[in-house]
Amino acid sequence: LLTEAVDRQKPGLPPPSFPAPLVGARRPPYDVLVVGAGFAGSVLAERLAADAGKRVLLCDRRPHVGGNAYDHLDEAGILVHRYGPHIFHSNSEAVVAYLSRFTEWRPYEHRVLVALGERLLPMPINRTTINRLYDMDLSSEAEMRAFLISRAETIDPIRTSRDVVVSQVGEELYRLFFEGYTRKQWGLDASQLDKSVAARLPTRETVDDRYFLDRFQAMPLNGYTRLFENMLDHDRIRIELGVDYQDVKSPTIATHTIFTGPIDEYFGHRFGALPYRSLAFRHETLDRRRFQPVAVVNYPDAAVPYTRTTEYKHLTGQVHRKTSISYETPQADGDPYYPIPRPENEALYRRYADLAAECRDVTFAGRLGTYRYYNMDQVVGQALATYRRLTQTVREAAAV
Numbered sequence: 001l002l003t004e005a006v007d008r009q010k011p012g013l014p015p016p017s018f019p020a021p022l023v024g025a026r027r028p029p030y031d032v033l034v035v036g037a038g039f040a041g042s043v044l045a046e047r048l049a050a051d052a053g054k055r056v057l058l059c060d061r062r063p064h065v066g067g068n069a070y071d072h073l074d075e076a077g078i079l080v081h082r083y084g085p086h087i088f089h090s091n092s093e094a095v096v097a098y099l100s101r102f103t104e105w106r107p108y109e110h111r112v113l114v115a116l117g118e119r120l121l122p123m124p125i126n127r128t129t130i131n132r133l134y135d136m137d138l139s140s141e142a143e144m145r146a147f148l149i150s151r152a153e154t155i156d157p158i159r160t161s162r163d164v165v166v167s168q169v170g171e172e173l174y175r176l177f178f179e180g181y182t183r184k185q186w187g188l189d190a191s192q193l194d195k196s197v198a199a200r201l202p203t204r205e206t207v208d209d210r211y212f213l214d215r216f217q218a219m220p221l222n223g224y225t226r227l228f229e230n231m232l233d234h235d236r237i238r239i240e241l242g243v244d245y246q247d248v249k250s251p252t253i254a255t256h257t258i259f260t261g262p263i264d265e266y267f268g269h270r271f272g273a274l275p276y277r278s279l280a281f282r283h284e285t286l287d288r289r290r291f292q293p294v295a296v297v298n299y300p301d302a303a304v305p306y307t308r309t310t311e312y313k314h315l316t317g318q319v320h321r322k323t324s325i326s327y328e329t330p331q332a333d334g335d336p337y338y339p340i341p342r343p344e345n346e347a348l349y350r351r352y353a354d355l356a357a358e359c360r361d362v363t364f365a366g367r368l369g370t371y372r373y374y375n376m377d378q379v380v381g382q383a384l385a386t387y388r389r390l391t392q393t394v395r396e397a398a399a400v
């Protein structure tokens with residue numbers, strides 16, 4: 001799927017020492033130390049233990065597995081996502097087939113509404129959004145296309161997220177749907193962000209109001225945490241939770257380390273800190289069955305501090321007389337949730353990636369380890385590709 005991060009090995013360097021040849025008589029207690037039990041770390045731990053027969057120590061500084069995809073029953077017994085709504089969607093058959101070993105699925109297609117004053121309109125912008133907003137009756141894709149062309153501004157070349165949106169829908173729709181939300185989400189104007197951010201939500205000429213168009217869209221039937229527990233249920237995987245890398249790292253614990261935390265943290269921020277965006281979540285349970293008509297409502301209004309509200313029962317299909325929701329407010333400080341895609345950050349990341357390529361006994365993976373704004377399926381695809389590269393090296397070494 002995405003091999004970019006694993007192809008970053010410098011040409012001319014010897015292959016990484018995986019596993020390193022034994023030095024002296026003592027064999028380390030583990031072959032691999034995996035740092036971080038999110039999708040990146042857990043997939044690699046599972047493959048290394050179950051497929052390559054390695055002894056794996058998996059640690060996470062949080063008290064649970066699953067990383068940001070962690071879900072749990074709250075006090076009312078409602079399944080919620082502690083770190084905000086996670087909807088699985090993918091076009092990769094290989095990734096879906098792999099994850100399907102650890103979970104059954106509940107079909108679910110995500111729909112999002114944007115609150116504009118009293119109105120709730122479908123997002124990404126589609127024909128229904130425009131018809132409702134302007135009280136129009138665009139009845140075909142051709143009519144919608146003509147409408148968009150009448151609004152769109154010519155921008156060449158398209159570099160930033162603002163360029164992407166204004167060149168598709170024009171200034172007014174940009175201001176209504178993107179400007180405020182993006183400023184809140186990133187603490188930056190869309191003109192300061194890479195085009196890839198807004199390109200996640202292309203405008204549609206159809207009335208398809210699904211948030212994602214991927215071929216496979218579903219939720220793990222019994223939740224993400226259960227999926228992780230099934231994935232990690234292996235004799236050769238030992239899990240240490242509430243344990244930071246700093247607490248376990250030692251030259252004698254394992255021959256190889258896989259690090260899925262922030263790459264700049266691993267290197268002691270020696271070139272300066274990579275910027276990440278953080279989030280604060282306010283979770284509430286309400287004494288009513290329904291709070292909002294869809295799982296997620298977005299709030300582009302700059303006067304509203306949060307970006308979105310999530311009602312979890314829509315995602316899980318759970319039936320309960322109460323309902324649990326969360327408010328999501330972006331912030332600068334706190335746990336790193338999002339790498340911030342913009343050229344200067346990518347340049348700084350490259351310096352760390354070059355350093356990483358010199359380190360033969362550590363491999364970086366995941367959203368924080370490779371500073372990539374990846375969805376879950378992309379992280380799984382990257383982890384599977386990383387595993388193939390690691391074992392390929394061993395096979396080649398064995399053949400010599």
Ligand code: FAD
Pocket residue numbers: 035036037038039040041059060061062066067068069083084085086087088089243244245246260261262279337338365366367368374375376377379
């Ligand atoms: P993480 O899940 O962040 O896991 C990294 C783990 O490493 C963490 O548990 C952390 O505690 C641990 N760690 C870090 N440093 C250390 C250390 N020094 N010592 C020990 N442990 C350490 N993707 C989708 O596909 N669909 C969605 O709907 C979706 N919604 C999202 C909503 C939000 C609010 C966010 C923030 C992300 C969303 N994502 C979504 C993206 C998804 O969360 C990620 O793609 C995926 O979870 C990343 O997995 P990971 O293993 O790379 O990182």
Ligand code: UDP
Pocket residue numbers: 114123177178179181182185197198200201298299300
């Ligand atoms: N976005 C926006 N308005 C919205 C939804 C999204 O401006 O109503 C922009 C915003 O910059 C956001 C980006 O599009 O960060 C990507 O949105 P997505 O929903 O994919 O973000 P995620 O779920 O990863 O937070």
